[in-house]
Amino acid sequence: MKRGTRDRLEAAGWRVGDVQEFLGLTDEEWAFIETKLALADAVRRRRQRCRLTQAELAKRLGSSQSRVAKMEAGDPSVSLDLLIRSLYGLGATKEDVARIIRQGARRSAA
Amino acid sequence: MKRGTRDRLEAAGWRVGDVQEFLGLTDEEWAFIETKLALADAVRRRRQRCRLTQAELAKRLGSSQSRVAKMEAGDPSVSLDLLIRSLYGLGATKEDVARIIRQGARRSAA
DNA sequence: TGTGTATATGTCACATATGACATAACTTGC
């Protein structure tokens, strides 16, 4: 959120905090969630770049379409193990995974 | 393994393959295992740098000493989730985690 | 020798993640 925007909201009586404050998450919890979301986002991007459907990727992973959908949606029932396994299954290297974790999720639109 | 060493072993009748070939792992499986081992190694290093015992770290994580020991040993019963959670719990940043995954485990001695 | 502290290993009841399946909600093209 831009500084100016925040100021304006607060002037208007809003109590403005970032998502972390709002949910009462610690730094660790937040970093963990960010990591998961970044990986989830990366799975979708990489799968699409490979021109695979969720069902096709699922087959390649020995999983199911619904689980791939949950993965990409960042569903809390999906583990980091599955996310990272999926990326490697999509041909990602350790360098790729490192970059994803470092840089976080891409913005949805410009 | 150095090229010369390998040649000599093969000349002596050894069938020489790297660990990956030996276990029959795919590239993905291997990358995943390397990732886990790198994180396991990093947890131990970081815990020791923080001068914490396994029991102390366990308490901080809401886990147990035995699980921390298994984590650091790279036990297959430990998930990536717990490893990464532990690193964040030890104060690691996303950049730190990315570096660990990128660079892999440190050599045990120089 | 023992005594304390740290780590390793094994087991178990319980929690969570999993693939599978069904089905709903979108897209895209006709």
Next chain:
DNA sequence: GCAAGTTATGTCATATGTGACATATACACA
């Protein structure tokens, strides 16, 4: 409109990870 293809959502039995606990091993230092 209506299909066909793709993705989202919900449920469930079972597989896997979990903390707790006991106990073994290791390494100090008296």
